[in-house]
Amino acid sequence: MSPAARNRTQLAVIAVLLLALAALAYKFIVAGSVVPGDDGRQAVVLEPGERAFVLREMRAFVAGVQQLTDALARDDLKAAAAAARTMGMAAAHDAPPALIGKLPLEFKTLAFATHRGFDALAADAHSLGDPKHTLAQLAGVLHQCVECHSAYQFVTPAGR
Ligand code: HEC
Structure with missing residues (x-):
């Protein structure tokens, strides 16, 4: 040659x-690993263990929001900040890389925005101490839960 x-x-x-x-x-x-879902949403295809991992994280969100609203109702901004922090970016770090690779970019963007939203909420609750401001921030973060749930579902390769 x-x-x-x-x-x-x-x-x-x-x-x-x-x-x-x-x-x-x-x-x-x-x-990511996405197929058209059976209800008009996009279906993210995950292994059963990965799906269980993400759904556990979702249930932790609801538990955290419960603690957060309970704290706000008592004007306890310190407890509100602590509850929000459990849902911040620190909580996102134990997601396995293989799972992250299966999530489409829009999903990851929404997920990170949600975690970051809780961190911002915690920081403001701590520094401003204004329950109304924190409640408005919570409404903003919850909007992202709604947006993602209306766009995506999870399925496993064998179906449900
Ligand atoms: C980036 C996307 C995304 C965001 C953000 C998101 N979720 Fe989810 N969540 C999902 C998907 C997808 C499912 C599965 C839905 C399905 O398969 O029908 C789910 C399922 C759930 C479930 C059901 C859990 C179970 O055990 O079946 C709960 C509860 C939940 N989410 C709460 C929340 C809350 C509260 C927030 C916001 C603080 C949130 N999620 C933010 C994508 C998201």
């Missing part, structure tokens, strides 16, 4: 590898 031909072959191999990498990054970061 002439040096020029070898160069061309090497370039072609690099181009193919880069394309494969781009396709993989697209699948992992943007597209």
